[in-house]
Every structure is written in structure tokens, then in C-alpha cells.
Amino acid sequence: MFEPDSALPEPISPEAPRPFVDLVQEFSQFGQSSTQVSEGEIPYLINEFWTAGQRQAHSIHEVSYRACFKPQLPEFFITRLTKAGDAVYDPFMGRGTTPVQAALLGRRPIGNDINPLSVLFTRPRLEPPAVTEVARRLDQIKWDEGEIDQPDLLAFYSTRTLRHIGALRKWLIERAPLTGTPDPVDDWIRMVAINRLSGHSPGFFSVYTLPPNQAVSAQSQRRINERRGQTPPDRDVKALILKKTASLLSDGPMASHPPSLLTTGTAQSTPAIASGSVQLVVTSPPFLDIVQYAEDNWLRSWFAGIDVTSVAIAHHRTEVGWQHMVRDTLTELARVVQPGGHVAFEVGEVRNGKVLLERLVWDAAEGLPFDRLFVMVNQQEFTKTANCWGVKNNAKGTNTNRIVVLQRNERGTPGVPAQRERR
Ligand SMILES: C[S@@+](CC[C@H](N)C(=O)[O-])C[C@H]1O[C@@H](n2cnc3c(N)ncnc32)[C@H](O)[C@@H]1O
Known part of the structure; x- marks a missing residue:
């Protein structure tokens, strides 16, 4: 604590x-x-x-x-x-x-x-929601209805994972627009998802790539995949968001502040x-x-x-x-x-x-x-x-x-x- x-x-x-x-x-x-x-x-x-x-x-x-x-x-x-x-x-x-x-x-x-990403990273962590609220919200998203409008991204994700990311992205763009004050639970989910998009372990949505703060291009990722003989695996986007949420909040709640x-x-x-x-x-x-x-x-x-x-x-x-x-x-x-x-x-x-x-x-x-x-x-x-x-x-x-x-x-x-x- x-x-x-x-x-x-x-x-x-x-x-x-x-x-x-x-x-x-x-x-x-x-x-x-x-x-x-x-x-x-x-x-x-x-x-x-x-x-x-x-x-x-x-x-x-x-x-x-x-x-x-x-x-x-x-x-x-x-x-x-x-x-x-x-x-x-x-x-x-x-x-x-x-x-x-x-x-x-x-x-x-x-x-x-x-x-502009800085506000998206910072704002939700100043007023974090409870893990249960995040879980409830994630249950409302229609994960299987996501579409693939950027096929290049299949260098990072399996078809199923990219559909799920598409569903979440659509939900957030409609429900939590960049201007104005977003719903704090949607704002939190976006922050966590942005941080899970790509990385070097199974805790991220992507196949193995560079650490999450240095996204390579889709072309470079295809070369990484060839060199490592890897194909993007299915990842459970919802479970990974919940797991990271629990980990971020594991030291207890945010203090009250002005x-x-x-x-x-x-x-x-x-x-x-x-x-x-x-x-x-x-x-x-x-x-x-x-x-x-x-x-x-x-x-x-x-x-x-x-x-x-x-x-x-x-x-x-x-x-x-x-x-x-x-x-x-x-x-x-x-x-x-x-x-x-x-x-x-x-x-x-x-x-x-x-x-x-x-x-x-x-x-x-x-x-x-x-x-x-x-x-x-x-x-x-x-x-x-x-x-x-x-x-x-x-x-x-x-x-x-x-x-x-x-x-x-x-x-x-x-x-x-x-x-x-x-x-
Ligand atoms: C060294 S990083 C700061 C990292 C920060 N201390 C942290 O712990 O995350 C420098 C930051 O300056 C921002 N930046 C660059 N030029 C800027 C400018 N003219 N005005 C405001 N921010 C700027 C970059 O977007 C970057 O986030």
C-alpha cells in the first residue's frame, strides 16, 4: 500500500x-x-x-x-x-x-x-477507475464485429486479434473522442490498450517486436518475422487489458489531490x-x-x-x-x-x-x-x-x-x- x-x-x-x-x-x-x-x-x-x-x-x-x-x-x-x-x-x-x-x-x-498522446497517457491515471468497472465495460464491447481497415497491421497481429483491436478502436473513437471530457472508464481502457499494442512479450497484443515505445514500421516488422520465423499468434485483447489494469492498480488507489x-x-x-x-x-x-x-x-x-x-x-x-x-x-x-x-x-x-x-x-x-x-x-x-x-x-x-x-x-x-x- x-x-x-x-x-x-x-x-x-x-x-x-x-x-x-x-x-x-x-x-x-x-x-x-x-x-x-x-x-x-x-x-x-x-x-x-x-x-x-x-x-x-x-x-x-x-x-x-x-x-x-x-x-x-x-x-x-x-x-x-x-x-x-x-x-x-x-x-x-x-x-x-x-x-x-x-x-x-x-x-x-x-x-x-x-x-497529444501525453494527455491520453496521463489523464486516466490521475482518476483511475476500479478494476470491476473496467471489466464490466470490456464486456459491453462487441469484439467479433471489428473490421480490418489497415491490412498492413497483419505484420503485427493475427486476423482475430486485429479484428478485436478494430472493435475496441471503433468503440473508443465513437465513445471517447479526443476533444472534450471522455468517460473515465473508456479513457482508462484506451490508455492501457495504447500501452499493450506492441512489445516484446506475450503481455502485448502483437507478435514479438521492439519494446512498446519504439514501434517499427510494418515493413520492418515483416523482416523481423522472417528472420525469427514467427507468425503473429492470437492474443486475448480483453484479458490483457484487464491484467495490465490490475497490475497498474496493484499498489492501491490514487491519493486524493486537487x-x-x-x-x-x-x-x-x-x-x-x-x-x-x-x-x-x-x-x-x-x-x-x-x-x-x-x-x-x-x-x-x-x-x-x-x-x-x-x-x-x-x-x-x-x-x-x-x-x-x-x-x-x-x-x-x-x-x-x-x-x-x-x-x-x-x-x-x-x-x-x-x-x-x-x-x-x-x-x-x-x-x-x-x-x-x-x-x-x-x-x-x-x-x-x-x-x-x-x-x-x-x-x-x-x-x-x-x-x-x-x-x-x-x-x-x-x-x-x-x-x-x-x-
Ligand atoms: C524527455 S521527454 C520527457 C519525458 C518525461 N519526463 C516522462 O517521464 O515521461 C521530452 C518530451 O518533450 C516533448 N516535446 C518536444 N518538444 C516539445 C515542445 N516544444 N513543447 C512541449 N513538449 C515538447 C516530447 O513530446 C516528449 O514527450
Whole structure:
């Protein structure tokens, strides 16, 4: 049974801006003793701040999305920098790790992503139905009346399975249209089905293929089938949805939390989110090394009735282009985060550590109404220290999260006299 906040430090009220030194002490109390290093003007804190094993994440997080972070990351910041009822936001929410963890901890979940699938992944898990309701709804679907309108998909599915997927897809497109507020049980079933469409085990609707967050084309799948000598077997779509539902809900119900706000659009412009309404942002932008979100998600988008070519995800291949995107995002975050609130901006290692993205983020925040506190490097046990600096960083298996931590100051805040502004 999940118990929000148990065995964790008292949450910190974000009301008053906190001195840098206090935050350093609180963060370093977590895990082993922390190393502080100053590289140029950037203070780095290096520690095993959280590990995947030390506190198991709630089962409801177990949906697959490319480049998602572990729930322990947002949990670390949410428990330390907010209290129950505060708003926690992720402008690049992906599968919704931050808003889901915020809800589990009784905070107000706010999320945005340019990919319309993100709302479909996140919304149902914020208000999950009971397993019995899901079972009842699945019994109403006329599984054998499904049609095959995409014969190419027979590379992944048997004829019978594809008919069943067709029946479910039709039911959802008619009953739970993408615009408006869908029935929560249908919304849940769609989320689970999207996550079972294709994968590498019998728990998925498809024959063996790549992991579920990297759908290959039908043509590539035919080649995989030939190479492996495999034919798509019949799968029980209804039973697999029920099984995954039970597994997602196995750690108990969602905590009660304030109403959520989820939007689809660019992180750089989020008019639906009120100015000064957010206490904490925990986020991870798309990285320089390109993940093809639209291509990876074509099968999921087909199922949901999303035109994948309409999703305008800009790719930033150069450091300068990427830094502009980050700057524009931070400018918008300066509007939505209230004075005293924090931003934890996670970047991964790219290009074998030759590009240190955290430094680009740090520089992108220059001149914005944020105090740049430090960069945290969550160093897993097997990570060599040298890897933190991008030195001799070709070793495989390196896995560090680098998080730029910012605090909104009072500059540019309506109603704050200029002389009170700090810089
Ligand atoms: C690294 S992933 C975030 C994963 C997320 N932390 C999670 O745990 O699932 C980056 C996300 O940014 C989204 N994205 C890319 N460009 C965007 C933009 N300009 N505005 C909003 N979202 C964007 C992608 O669709 C992707 O979901």
C-alpha cells in the first residue's frame, strides 16, 4: 500500500525564498555524503540522491514512454520543495511521470506536452477507475464485429486479434473522442490498450517486436518475422487489458489531490496556466540527440485516431537552436512559477558527454528572474567520477541525471516595487 510522504523529511513551505546554503544542506542529507564542486561559476552537487531500488515507485507509473525519467526524480523534489495542495508542473510531461507523482503526493498535477498522446497517457491515471468497472465495460464491447481497415497491421497481429483491436478502436473513437471530457472508464481502457499494442512479450497484443515505445514500421516488422520465423499468434485483447489494469492498480488507489490541468501544446507558450500559479516545475526537455517521437508513436497514434503528421515536434539539432528552445521555455516558466518557487530542469548525457547540456541550460537562464542555485548530478554507484565532467566519458553504462535547480526570485513580478527586486 502506498503511503504518501511516509519516512520522508517534512515538506518545505516554498513561501519564503530559501537561502542557497539551506537547500544544499537539505539535499545533501539525502543518501551518502555529497561532493560539491565548482566548475567555472556553476556549483555542482554530486551524490546518489536517489536510487531506483531504494523506494519502489507506485505501480501506476508502469507505462512505457521513450526517454521518461524515473518517478524517484520528481518525488525527490516534490517532497522537499512543496506541501500538499501546491501545484507541480511539467511542461514536457511525456508519459506524465511528474503530474502522476504529484497527484500521488496530494499536490495539484499540471502537465503539458506537444504530443497529444501525453494527455491520453496521463489523464486516466490521475482518476483511475476500479478494476470491476473496467471489466464490466470490456464486456459491453462487441469484439467479433471489428473490421480490418489497415491490412498492413497483419505484420503485427493475427486476423482475430486485429479484428478485436478494430472493435475496441471503433468503440473508443465513437465513445471517447479526443476533444472534450471522455468517460473515465473508456479513457482508462484506451490508455492501457495504447500501452499493450506492441512489445516484446506475450503481455502485448502483437507478435514479438521492439519494446512498446519504439514501434517499427510494418515493413520492418515483416523482416523481423522472417528472420525469427514467427507468425503473429492470437492474443486475448480483453484479458490483457484487464491484467495490465490490475497490475497498474496493484499498489492501491490514487491519493486524493486537487483538480489537474493538462494541456497539449508547446512548452514555450502555455496560456491556460495562470501566472504565478505553480510552486514547482520538474521537467526534462527533448535532448539534442534526436528521439523521433512521431515515428516512434505512429502505431499508438493510429489507434488513438491522432494524425501523427499534425504533431509539429521541432527538432533542435544544434546547440544554439536547442538553447533557444530552453531559453524560451524558461521565460514562460518565469511567468507561471510564483516567487520562491523552484524549477528542477533535468538533462541527460548526450554525444558521449561531449556536450554538457546543463551548462547550456545554466547560460540560458542568464538574466531571467531566477536565482541559479546549482546543478545536481545524481550519480549511480557504477558511475565513474570522471564521467560527471565529460572527461574520458566514453564508458558504456554511464547513467547520470544532471538537474539544474533554479529558484524564482521577485524580479518582474507584478506588484513588487522595483527597489525590492534583488538584481
Ligand atoms: C524527455 S521527454 C520527457 C519525458 C518525461 N519526463 C516522462 O517521464 O515521461 C521530452 C518530451 O518533450 C516533448 N516535446 C518536444 N518538444 C516539445 C515542445 N516544444 N513543447 C512541449 N513538449 C515538447 C516530447 O513530446 C516528449 O514527450
